[in-house]
Amino acid sequence: MMNESIFLKSKNVFLDLVNAKDYVQLNRVATLYQSLKESLEKPLKMVLLYGKPGTGKSMLLNKLHTDSTLSMKTFLYLTPILDESEFYKTLAQDIFKTQYTGELNLTQFMKIVEKSKQSSIPVVLLDEAQLYSEDFMEKIRLLSDARVVKFLITLHKTEREDLIAKEHFKTRIWESIELKNASASELKIYIQKKLMKLNCFNTATMFTSKSVNKIFKITNGNYRDTNKLLYTLFDIYLAYENSNQLRKMKTDQVSIKIIEMAAIHTGLLNA
């Protein structure tokens, strides 16, 4: 059997998938994760997790959902359920094991909640909450006020979403946590840990401070952009390898030229 190329293996590491097993523990994120866990264990009504796109909100939510150390039941919804009735029906089905046919509104849903006797308050993890309408968000607030379901919602940090955070939730949210882009040193650890997790040691050592700084300059430490860039970077190495041109190149460290080529291809650099 032919050996799989190290570049192909490394390329697949950076597929932009939200998978808890790919979660890379960085010191700063670990602290945030811990405080998020503690917040959920407190009798809070709502917790807000916000940050710019690609800062790892979905990944953190996923990690929280799969974490076996969490004492409460969590229900993760990465894709927003925009139809109100469908939303209640999904919650009734997943949390209270109640099948409901026909339209389901807030009052009917509250009745289902009252009938079921839960030992602990379930936690609903809602990703991309900026896609819900303001009316709908108001009903989610009512649910959390009734202390029947605890919500952890994530928002993209934009002007409008800041407004949502301020106007709708400022009195109800007890804790809000902001996720930020990685620093250059964090980015280096992120890249190397991600590669080493899948035994790509050779490619992990290719990332020197110089090359990581170049990547940081292009992606500004954004995890999604970094994944996209590195996926293309290894794709380029793979193309060189397939056309037998790799021997002419230095492979002990990532070439700045190839980083720039990957950035051009992904649109992170304008050429």
Next chain:
Amino acid sequence: MLNIIELENRWLRYKIKSYFPYFIITIVLIITTSLLFSSSKNQTLEKKLPPKKEPVQKIIKPEKNIQIKHKSMMLSPSLDFINKELNSTHSAMKQKMLDLYQKRAYEDVCQIGFDYFKKNKRDEEFVSLYAFSCLNADYIDRLAAATAVLKFSKKARANSAYFSLILMQKKLLYHALVDNYSLSSFKLPSTDYVLSRVFELYSKLEEHNTHTFYLFEDPLNPKIRYKLYLSLKSKRKKMIIEEFYDTSSIKRHIYW
């Protein structure tokens, strides 16, 4: 699969585009620095050097006692070779030279004479024809060979003296202009050739610092003026004499 060649081309374009502003800035900086440097250098030099001599704009008029030399001091060449009919024994080449001379194609005749000089150096008519052509074309240095061989007849010796005087005057005047050599002590015969006339006017000047140019008025005709100066455009300094008639330039002689 990625198109690596296309991507490499895009990368190359990107690099050129990204370095272009730096390239422009560098060029601008180099130009600015060199301009600043040269202006500061000029300022320093201006401080160190004595004030520049003003070019001579005043026409140097001949003093009352400067007259064209006495006839006995004038050397006259013999142009017999033109006046007398060429006998049949003369070669076609010599005939061609004479025809060209009469058409005032002096430079061509000088060149033919130069090319066939060795074969015809004993033919004094040929040598005189060659030497006068070179003189009219301002190729003064070529007169040296002619003066050496013109010695067998009286007319040939007269021409030899005529050519050697002009050659010497050219050398002396050039030496004076380039090296500020004084000519005031020289009392040489003169000729009707422009260089001799300018030499005579120049040698009448008292010792002086070099001027940018000299303007002389012909003592025989005040409308005729000569401008003498050195051209510094090329590596080798060239001596220029411009003839003016009523402020209009008639002829420009270049000697080096």
